[in-house]
Every structure is written in C-alpha cells, then in structure tokens.
Amino acid sequence: MSDGLITGTAGPAGPTRAFGQERVRRPRVLSPLREHLRDTMWFAPTAGLVGSMVLWWAAAELDAEIVRMLQESRDYDVIKSLIGVANDAKAVINTIGSAMMTFIGVVFSISLVAVQMASGQFSPRVVRLYVRSRITKATLTVFMATFLFALMTLTSFDSERDPRLVTNVPLIESILALLMVLVSLLLFVAYVNGTVRMMRIGFVIDRIARDALRVAARQPIELPVDAGRLGPETARITHHGRAGVLRDVNIARAVRAARRQGVVLRLIPRIGDFVVPGTPVFTVHGGAAPSRRALRYTVSVGVERTFHQDLGFGLRQLSDIALRALSPAVNDPTTAVQALDRIVQFLASVAPYPLGALGHRDRLGAIRLVQSVPDWTALVDLGFAEIRAYAPGNPQVTRRMLAGLDDLLLLAPEERREPLLRHRDLLAQAVQRSVPEPADRAFALRPDRQGIG
Structure with missing residues (x-):
C-alpha cells in the first residue's frame, strides 16, 4: 500500500x-485502513502471536499466584499433586509444539495449491479471495498462536520437586494449551471445507458477485x-x-x-x-x-x-x-x-x-x-x-x-x-x-x- x-x-x-x-x-474514517489490512496476510498472525504472549503471561501469573497461595496455606500435598499433573502434561505440550509446526506447513501448502489453481483456471484477479479469506487467516493465526503458547509453556516448567521451593506449576497454561489445540483442530476442519469450496468456480463467482453488490450498496x-x-x-x-x-x-x-x-x-x-x-x-x-x-x-x-x-x-x-x-x-x-x-x-x-x-x-x-x-x-x-x-x-x-x-x-x-x-x-x-x-x-x-x- x-x-x-x-x-x-x-x-x-x-x-x-x-x-x-x-x-x-x-x-467511517478508518474504513480504508480496515480494508487494506484485510488484503494482507501478516496482520492477523502477528496479532495472534502478540495475543498468545499476553495470554501466556496472564496464565503464568495466575499459576504462580495459585502456588503462592497454596504455600502460604501450607497445602503441600496439593502442590505435589499439581506438580504430578503438570509433569504428565509436559509430554503432551512437547507433542503440541511439534505437531503445530506440521499443521502450519499443511495449511500453507494447501493454500498455495488453491491459489495456483484459482489463478490458472479462473483469473489472477481472484487470488485476492484467498488473501482475504477469514477462515484461512483464523486457522493460520490460531495454529501459530498455539505453537508459540506451547513453547512458552515449556519454559514455565520448574525442575524443583520440593513443594516448599517450587515457584510455578503451569497447570492453567497446560489447560489453555490443550483448549487451543482443540480449537485448532476444529478450525482445520473448517479451513479444509472452506478451501475446497473456494476451489469451485460457482462459489468463487458468487463471492465476487456478493462483494460487487456490497460496493454498489x-x-x-x-x-x-x-x-x-x-x-x-x-x-x-x-x-x-x-x-x-x-x-x-x-x-x-x-x-x-x-x-x-x-x-x-x-x-x-x-x-x-x-x-x-x-x-x-x-x-x-x-x-x-x-x-x-x-x-x-x-x-x-x-x-x-x-x-x-x-x-x-x-x-x-x-x-x-x-x-x-x-x-x-x-x-x-x-x-x-x-x-x-x-x-x-x-x-x-x-x-x-x-x-x-x-x-x-x-x-x-x-x-x-x-x-x-x-x-x-x-x-x-x-x-x-x-x-x-x-x-x-x-x-x-x-x-x-x-x-x-x-x-x-x-x-x-x-x-x-x-x-x-x-x-x-x-x-x-x-x-x-x-x-x-x-x-x-x-x-x-x-x-x-x-x-x-
């Protein structure tokens, strides 16, 4: 721009x-800026990464506060139980980190194939439909945010086993990471369905017509x-x-x-x-x-x-x-x-x-x-x-x-x-x-x- x-x-x-x-x-004054951001692929993933960092920080602070409260009340048995649950979740978080990178590669590959087919069979002008696709941006954003959140959660695991000395047990972080994986899987299904639809000429023509009618309105x-x-x-x-x-x-x-x-x-x-x-x-x-x-x-x-x-x-x-x-x-x-x-x-x-x-x-x-x-x-x-x-x-x-x-x-x-x-x-x-x-x-x-x- x-x-x-x-x-x-x-x-x-x-x-x-x-x-x-x-x-x-x-x-509206900001309408051109809003439209220009919709024509980019960087804004939504970047905002997702920033949001993921903020969410991780808030979850880490909440986990640390829970540990402090339990230590002040001397509920060491509860802390030991939380440490055991968190250690079990650590292997899952490791798997999430590696799996998300694989999913990101799959999403990127499918998008490139769809864009290439649309450009060759329909018109180079219709590529913008894929760039502006909300489901594509949402899927890429959530996948990258989940990957970053999993990496940051791994840094929160404390090697200390003494419940009196441990500073953080990433229980809330692990639960949020699992929820983000669930959201990612649901979005992946929606993404595949949306991409397959955008490879059909009838859907592409309908999208173009609806956008044109929106401009006329x-x-x-x-x-x-x-x-x-x-x-x-x-x-x-x-x-x-x-x-x-x-x-x-x-x-x-x-x-x-x-x-x-x-x-x-x-x-x-x-x-x-x-x-x-x-x-x-x-x-x-x-x-x-x-x-x-x-x-x-x-x-x-x-x-x-x-x-x-x-x-x-x-x-x-x-x-x-x-x-x-x-x-x-x-x-x-x-x-x-x-x-x-x-x-x-x-x-x-x-x-x-x-x-x-x-x-x-x-x-x-x-x-x-x-x-x-x-x-x-x-x-x-x-x-x-x-x-x-x-x-x-x-x-x-x-x-x-x-x-x-x-x-x-x-x-x-x-x-x-x-x-x-x-x-x-x-x-x-x-x-x-x-x-x-x-x-x-x-x-x-x-x-x-x-x-x-």
Whole structure:
C-alpha cells in the first residue's frame, strides 16, 4: 500500500455553488485502513502471536499466584499433586509444539495449491479471495498462536520437586494449551471445507458477485452531481508518491478538509485508474486548496485494484472469468454462463440508481467531494462487450446473453435502454456473420436463461 502525498497548485478564483440537503450515510474514517489490512496476510498472525504472549503471561501469573497461595496455606500435598499433573502434561505440550509446526506447513501448502489453481483456471484477479479469506487467516493465526503458547509453556516448567521451593506449576497454561489445540483442530476442519469450496468456480463467482453488490450498496443514494455546477476551478491537487492503481480515497478525510477550507473537491481519476507522480487528483472549486497536511493519506495507491470503493472491479473479474472460459484452451461455456448470470444480477441491482458523478456531503448536508464512478453505459460495456466478441461460436453463451439483455431491458429505466439494445443488435449481427446455417442461427438467437437448459 502506498499513501501518496498530495500538494495544491493555484488556479483562478471563483465562487462555489450550493446543492440540495439530502442526508447520506457518512463513511467511517478508518474504513480504508480496515480494508487494506484485510488484503494482507501478516496482520492477523502477528496479532495472534502478540495475543498468545499476553495470554501466556496472564496464565503464568495466575499459576504462580495459585502456588503462592497454596504455600502460604501450607497445602503441600496439593502442590505435589499439581506438580504430578503438570509433569504428565509436559509430554503432551512437547507433542503440541511439534505437531503445530506440521499443521502450519499443511495449511500453507494447501493454500498455495488453491491459489495456483484459482489463478490458472479462473483469473489472477481472484487470488485476492484467498488473501482475504477469514477462515484461512483464523486457522493460520490460531495454529501459530498455539505453537508459540506451547513453547512458552515449556519454559514455565520448574525442575524443583520440593513443594516448599517450587515457584510455578503451569497447570492453567497446560489447560489453555490443550483448549487451543482443540480449537485448532476444529478450525482445520473448517479451513479444509472452506478451501475446497473456494476451489469451485460457482462459489468463487458468487463471492465476487456478493462483494460487487456490497460496493454498489455503499454508493450514495442521491441524484448525480453535475460537474458543471461546481463553479470555476480554483486550484488543482496533484499526486506525489509512487505510480500505481488508485485503490481508494479516504472520503471522510477529504470531506473534512474541504469543509474546513470552505471548498468543493472533485476527484479527477476514477477508482481503479493508474496514476503517476504529478497526475492531477483533485480539482478545487470555490477557494484555495486545502493544505498538504490536511490532505495527507487521503489518496491510496497500490499495485492492484481492490473492491473497497471500485464499482467496476467485480464486473472486471466476472468478465475475465468468462473470457478465460471461452478461450480455445479451456472451452468451458458453462462457466461463462455462470459469470453472465452474476453480471446480469449486478447490472439489475444498479439499474435504478444514479451513476456517473456522485457527491459526498459533510455533516451539515453540503456537498464537499464529487467522485467519478462508472456510468450505466460504461458498466454495460464492461459486462458484455468482451464476452460478446467471443460468444458467437457458443450458442449456450449467446442464448444466455440475449436472455440477460432482455431481462435488463425490462428492469432498466427508459433512458438506460440504449446500450442494452446496442449490445443485443451487435450480438445478433455477429451470430448472423459467424453461423452459416439458418437453423443454427435461429437456435443461437433464441433467449434462454440457462443457455442450453
């Protein structure tokens, strides 16, 4: 992750304009950080190791306190019994330490195989599903925490056998270690089940569709903002940092900076665009640009796109899966039909809502940030254009695409029917050119929601 620094450059002065007062849900300030941590594999295991050390320290202190209390009450027979139980548990703790390393190796190997298969068969873009998998991170975290806890418990065993001189009997530590092993075994079963599911294309497509729908649901529900109503441009803010894909913008921070300065910011690139140092990121309308300090860490640039604020990334992945399925090397039109099912689902969900330039408001209801998102035509083209180019030789795909377009024509508002009709006509023309037999053409142009059901 790279959080680029941005600076402002002066421009012509001019007034700002007022907008409506509809309220929208304000984004949480830490949401970009939370999403970026979910795209890493180090945070959860590191937190687990730290938590394991804290748990061991607390358990060791509790064991030492129990021994001190028994020594003060002169219950030496009880201490001897605890020493015997702890010595019996020592062999089990030794076994736990070695077994956990074996389990960690198994989890790591299974994960690599699953990632390799998904990247080769589906699309390199779906690897992020495995990186963000909660069950994978939880399993690795608990296994590593159990391994470290077992090692630290072994250091607590006291070689002293005299109950009057012993300082610690790791009874609570041993019990916690055994409980952590039980949790590890349960998580391993869940991990294997989850990994096997993620190797099935239907589950992968469903996960991508649900993530895409979640992004669409977070879009502000209000009328699109006309960029021409923002007033004259007064400044530009450029990106200073490494080149990369614009992953997200800390909307809350940008809105707060614009409110304090009394201006409106317009985001020039869309989320998912590639930016280089010196690229204009914001235009300022209504006054001077906010300070460099106020806008620090507002723009996040990385090596790949993420779902956090990227409305079109889900369609991009679904289209990639369909294109790979339609390639001569794979020749799997059924997978392409499954991807088309979800493309139609996504487009149907966003069909009634405003797209294009959306506004983000401050707590008083004034628009402070205008963000460009793909409009309806861009989303329809992203979902259908490339698949349509490879579909004419596969009647299963053409029939499903026609049925999907017909369904969207019924659901979309009248003003959004043009790109759907265009793709339907282009698909029909492509089939007319590529399929010589009239009967085959008629069959390929018959809408069917299952392709060839």
